[in-house]
Amino acid sequence: MADNLNPARLTPVAVPRVETSHRRIVTPQPPPQAIPLLEELSRYEPTSMTWDQLPVVWDHAEGHSVFDAWGNRWIDFTSGIFVTNTGHAHPRVLAAMRAQLDGKLVHSYYFPTAVRAKLCRLLVEAAPAGIEKAFLLTTGSETTECALKLCRLRGQKISKTKLKMIAWTNSFHGKTMGAQTMAGRAGAKAWIGTLDPNIHHLPFPYPWDADGKLTGAERFERDMKALLASGIKAEDVAGFIMEPYQGWAALFYPKDYVEAVRRWADRHQALLCFDEVQSGFGRTGKMFAHEHFGVKADIICCGKGISSGVPLSAVLSRAEILDVDPSLNSTHSGNPLCAAAGAATLEVLKDERLAERAAGLAPKVRERLERIQKRFPEKVGHVFGHGLLWGLLLTGGKPGEWDVNLSDRVTEAAVNKGLLLIRTGVGSIKLGPPLTIAEDALMEGIDVIEEALAECLATAARP
Numbered sequence: 001m002a003d004n005l006n007p008a009r010l011t012p013v014a015v016p017r018v019e020t021s022h023r024r025i026v027t028p029q030p031p032p033q034a035i036p037l038l039e040e041l042s043r044y045e046p047t048s049m050t051w052d053q054l055p056v057v058w059d060h061a062e063g064h065s066v067f068d069a070w071g072n073r074w075i076d077f078t079s080g081i082f083v084t085n086t087g088h089a090h091p092r093v094l095a096a097m098r099a100q101l102d103g104k105l106v107h108s109y110y111f112p113t114a115v116r117a118k119l120c121r122l123l124v125e126a127a128p129a130g131i132e133k134a135f136l137l138t139t140g141s142e143t144t145e146c147a148l149k150l151c152r153l154r155g156q157k158i159s160k161t162k163l164k165m166i167a168w169t170n171s172f173h174g175k176t177m178g179a180q181t182m183a184g185r186a187g188a189k190a191w192i193g194t195l196d197p198n199i200h201h202l203p204f205p206y207p208w209d210a211d212g213k214l215t216g217a218e219r220f221e222r223d224m225k226a227l228l229a230s231g232i233k234a235e236d237v238a239g240f241i242m243e244p245y246q247g248w249a250a251l252f253y254p255k256d257y258v259e260a261v262r263r264w265a266d267r268h269q270a271l272l273c274f275d276e277v278q279s280g281f282g283r284t285g286k287m288f289a290h291e292h293f294g295v296k297a298d299i300i301c302c303g304k305g306i307s308s309g310v311p312l313s314a315v316l317s318r319a320e321i322l323d324v325d326p327s328l329n330s331t332h333s334g335n336p337l338c339a340a341a342g343a344a345t346l347e348v349l350k351d352e353r354l355a356e357r358a359a360g361l362a363p364k365v366r367e368r369l370e371r372i373q374k375r376f377p378e379k380v381g382h383v384f385g386h387g388l389l390w391g392l393l394l395t396g397g398k399p400g401e402w403d404v405n406l407s408d409r410v411t412e413a414a415v416n417k418g419l420l421l422i423r424t425g426v427g428s429i430k431l432g433p434p435l436t437i438a439e440d441a442l443m444e445g446i447d448v449i450e451e452a453l454a455e456c457l458a459t460a461a462r463p
């Protein structure tokens with residue numbers, strides 16, 4: 001047996017049987033039959049790949065359901081981490097991929113293909129006014145790296161020293177070097193050693209930070225002023241990169257804060273990039289989440305939900321920005337199989353009006369989650385979200401601290417009841433079901449969260 005196994009999770013635990021029209025739990029968790037596979041994965045993969053999340057062994061997934069091979073079925077509140085906005089294995093997406101395979105074109109380097117042209121057109125058509133071109137890549141991290149490069153290349157056309165990129169604390173932009181340097185978690189980038197001196201961070205405007213009665217715009221002005229006072233010249237700022245909300249908590253920036261960023265960027269010829277890798281493609285009730293702020297993006301980074309499950313990402317921008325770099329291409333740029341899935345995904349999002357559907361369900365979700373908050377006011381500190389993207393923050397010891405132990409236990413209890421949640425590891429419960437989810441399954445899943453929370457609060461915390 002490899003020595004990186006997680007013994008606690010390798011012991012099947014008897015759990016009550018669950019049988020509803022959306023959930024089925026009929027074996028101990030994890031199922032005894034899953035243990036050899038978990039051991040094999042632990043032996044041949046990094047430990048984090050097997051043990052960061054609950055050991056649910058996926059056999060197949062369809063719509064809002066995930067199935068294992070031993071008769072268990074979960075309602076999926078993860079969308080495979082915000083990828084299957086159109087639902088798992090959407091028939092139109094599968095058919096598009098099948099047709100692409102049957103047509104015998106699965107790779108082209110970046111020689112032109114019809115399917116790539118179609119996808120780029122659909123992306124530009126789906127984007128807010130002002131977006132003119134799409135550059136296709138493979139992962140979300142590549143798109144934020146690309147945004148950094150484009151801001152600097154364009155900045156250097158204005159002045160040699162216009163290189164500075166501003167991001168926010170606690171943000172996430174991916175795990176490659178530039179992406180992780182822009183991301184705002186100090187611990188996560190300790191491995192880099194010497195950090196890029198031209199990447200700076202502003203404090204995220206958390207609602208619980210004590211700052212009197214300042215508006216969002218005033219907070220931005222104050223923090224930007226402090227950053228400039230640390231020795232940065234405004235004219236050297238090439239760009240800003242922000243997620244519309246911080247993923248761990250589904251916590252959006254205040255609208256007037258983002259409007260102030262946009263004004264500052266315009267005043268100083270800096271670009272504003274929105275990292276929509278997680279938030280895009282209808283997730284928050286709009287095609288792109290930054291549309292909630294009513295500001296224009298110079299660059300939009302896309303991934304995850306763009307293609308319903310195969311590796312595809314895109315950078316959207318104006319021609320004058322994307323054409324600044326004559327070397328933009330990549331081995332898998334617009335890979336035909338992924339492009340077929342991407343084009344079908346965009347058609348499904350449009351034809352099934354999935355962003356509108358998410359927006360329509362949002363008030364019911366908010367009302368239901370706020371009822372849970374009212375029932376456990378000492379533990380559910382905040383409910384944040386839009387569309388079908390929600391976060392519950394479980395109150396920890398002091399303001400701004402969250403109860404990680406409790407959120408882990410609630411996540412595990414929910415999974416044992418047939419609701420698949422991601423383990424955020426930071427004290428939040430995050431909801432992100434496919435945008436196609438049946439309304440009764442959505443409400444049933446929220447009931448399970450409430451039930452799991454009540455049970456965990458009734459039992460002592462795990463040491």
Ligand SMILES: Cc1ncc(COP(=O)(O)O)c(C=O)c1O
Binds near residue numbers: 173277279
């Ligand atoms: C906001 C955001 N940006 C970038 C990324 C990185 O995407 P990828 O994992 O595809 O590299 C993620 C992934 O979770 C993300 O949520």
